[in-house]
Amino acid sequence: MRRRTVTPGNGLEEVLDNLAAAPAAREEAPAPAPARPRERETLQTEFAFELPRGYVDDEGQVHRSGTMRLATARDELRPQIDLRVKENPAYLSVVLLSQVITRLGTVTDVHAGIVERMYATDVAFLQDFYRRINSEGHTHAAVTCPLCHGSFEVDLSGGRLGES
Numbered sequence: 351m352r353r354r355t356v357t358p359g360n361g362l363e364e365v366l367d368n369l370a371a372a373p374a375a376r377e378e379a380p381a382p383a384p385a386r387p388r389e390r391e392t393l394q395t396e397f398a399f400e401l402p403r404g405y406v407d408d409e410g411q412v413h414r415s416g417t418m419r420l421a422t423a424r425d426e427l428r429p430q431i432d433l434r435v436k437e438n439p440a441y442l443s444v445v446l447l448s449q450v451i452t453r454l455g456t457v458t459d460v461h462a463g464i465v466e467r468m469y470a471t472d473v474a475f476l477q478d479f480y481r482r483i484n485s486e487g488h489t490h491a492a493v494t495c496p497l498c499h500g501s502f503e504v505d506l507s508g509g510r511l512g513e514s
Contacts, residue, residue, distance in 0.1 A: 395420045396452060397483050401472045405454055405464065413455025418476070421484050425449045434462070447476050 396419045404414035429435045429445040444465045451460040465473065494501050 397479070399476070399479050401468075402475055403469045403472050405457075405468050405472065407455075407457065411455070413457055416454040416460075417452045418450050418479060418483065419452050421446070421450050421480070443473070443477055447473070447480065450480065451476070 396417050398415065398417050401414045401416070404412040406412055425446065428449065429442045432441075432445050434441045435445055444462050448460055448462040448465045451465070452458070454460050454464065457464065465476075468476075492501060493504055
């Protein structure tokens, strides 16, 4: 509340009139709308994918489906101090992918050695998948049919070509 200094004969009547009018103005003001409950915003942090060829483990089992999580700043900085990356900068994507792939088939401990043994087409797919989910926030791509020139969207994370 603000204090006012009033001297007799110098605005006392005006101050009293304003004070009397203030409660009436407060009563006429519309009541604020009731607060709506906040909807919880969720962020998708893991994305499922299916490799074009698949990772073949030591027992000969093929692992094609997996999940990748969003990368953190630490995930992108850690490979910069890795000696393998310092010796060979191309190794950066191997280290980075090994940190963000959370599951590959039944394999839950994905490390650089597993990514090293993947086929080049699968590594290229994972690099593009990483870029899509971390830069664009989704796994969809707009495409145009070369025959009918119709435009539509495909989900790059799922299914083999021709499967629905």
